[in-house]
Amino acid sequence: MKRFIMGLLVVMASLCLFAIACDDDDDNDAAGDADADGDGDGDADGDPPEPGCRNYGTDADVSSAAINGTSTAVFDQAALALTSTFSFTMAHDGSSGVQTTVDSYSSLADFVDESRTVGLQRLAKKVETGELADATTTYSYDEDGQLVSMSQESTQYSILRTYTEWDTAGRPTAGSFAMAGNECTDAPITIVYDDAARKRTETVKWSAASGPACGQNADRIESKTYDVNGNIVEMFMGEGDPATDSIAMTVNDTTEICLP
Secondary structure (H helix, E strand, C coil): CHHHHHHHHHHHCCCCCCCCCCCCCCCCCCCCCECCCCCHHHHHHCCCCCCCEEEEEEEEEEECCCEEEEEEEEEECCCCEEEEEEEEEECCCCCEEEEEEEEECCCHHHHHHHCCCCCCCCCCEEEEEECCCCEEEEEEECCCCCEEEEEEEECCCEEEEEEEEECCCCCEEEEEEEECCCCCECEEEEEEEECCCCEEEEEECHHHCECCCHHHCCCEEEEEEECCCCCEEEEEEECCCHHHHCEEEEEEEEEEEECC
16 A cells, blocks of 8 residues: 555656646736636547647546545746645545645756657656645756656655656656665666557566565556546556556646646
């Protein structure tokens, strides 16, 4: 359970379930225009965004065997930051809490374009605070815009993902994973994208890592499934059974934001 929850903390921070509006009157405010009729304007029902726009979820229900709750978000266009608030209840003891994540982008184009390709990442920085985790993740890219590393620091752990291979869409497909204080370092990473199913699956091969006790660690799998708007609708992270340990997100409402 502990490993599953730790995995959940990392993944919950990357829930881009939330959106801002493309204004026909060219009068975007800092937070965007919310869906006027409150029904998602079709976006939450599977309609893809207009070219140059992104529909991110502003309200979602989160459910799993371990944790349940609601997640809301708002994008501040002036600050180029998506703030998500997850109010949750743990299934095993009924305890509750709130987790806040701030995803920062270098440009509006990065925020919009990120959702148009399955598993693409354009984040500059992520800051997580709350009962589940306190951590800061920074993202580094090469001159072609390909993700080359993710560095996550907290009071409890330090994680570095380094990527060395990419597909034609610029998404990482291979690299290595290291955690400070863990005897197993340089664990190989493989990432597979199923564009038809809108799914990204990453495997950390602890059994092939460097260190004397690595063979005792099971490989770690992280999978995310997205809707046509790039919002995560299902995810799994850990060493359990994806059939029973997956987390489902139901996007109830969206907002749209577009490039000028």
